[in-house]
Amino acid sequence: RKEVEQDPGPFNVPEGATVAFNCTYSNSASQSFFWYRQDCRKEPKLLMSVYSSGNEDGRFTAQLNRASQYISLLIRDSKLSDSATYLCVVKSTNAGKSTFGDGTTLTVKP
Amino acid sequence: DADVTQTPRNRITKTGKRIMLECSQTKGHDRMYWYRQDPGLGLRLIYYSFDVKDINKGEISDGYSVSRQAQAKFSLSLESAIPNQTALYFCATSEKTGWSEQFFGPGTRLTVL
Numbered sequence: 001r002k003e004v005e006q007d008p009g010p011f012n013v014p015e016g017a018t019v020a021f022n023c024t025y026s027n028s029a030s031q032s033f034f035w036y037r038q039d040c041r042k043e044p045k046l047l048m049s050v051y052s053s054g055n056e057d058g059r060f061t062a063q064l065n066r067a068s069q070y071i072s073l074l075i076r077d078s079k080l081s082d083s084a085t086y087l088c089v090v091k092s093t094n095a096g097k098s099t100f101g102d103g104t105t106l107t108v109k110p
Numbered sequence: 111d112a113d114v115t116q117t118p119r120n121r122i123t124k125t126g127k128r129i130m131l132e133c134s135q136t137k138g139h140d141r142m143y144w145y146r147q148d149p150g151l152g153l154r155l156i157y158y159s160f161d162v163k164d165i166n167k168g169e170i171s172d173g174y175s176v177s178r179q180a181q182a183k184f185s186l187s188l189e190s191a192i193p194n195q196t197a198l199y200f201c202a203t204s205e206k207t208g209w210s211e212q213f214f215g216p217g218t219r220l221t222v223l
Contacts, residue, residue: 008150034211041198041217042216043200043214043217045214046211046212049209049211087153096141097155097166097168100145100152100153100154103151
């Protein structure tokens, strides 16, 4: 079993749709959680950190469920520019290194 | 100017050749990382360094070596390249704190024939 697992998709949605991505992790010692966005052939960039209380940034909402070892990302009112691969990242603070999921690909269509 | 730079950006080489990929950063971060990414997969950690005197193996270090020449420079070497090392390689940096973001270089696309 992979340490971080994501639904690979692809997710194909129309503009304006709401879409949710899920991610599960197996290491209960994990302490920090992130969503990164990666455009085709480009470097990953931080989209948002995922805090225990959940957090929201505009159309994006991230939630963490430590008991179920589960992270989610919700995108509301999808835009064409949201088309990308979304990477779930889990970090064990003690080890100081991050583990990446394989990513979920989103395509938003007109 | 980019905060994290990688050279070369693209490289085609032959099996058995020694290759060095270089990474430089101007962010002043102590922590640096090398990842590889294969099509349809996430990033896998090759090596990481928490300061100039610290080098650690990641999950796929076999066939690779690194050198941390200075706080700002972290090089990845393939001593004898093989075709299954064909991949996209990313360097990244971060601060020490647990919630710190990783900043990535633009990547090096390596093809081993």
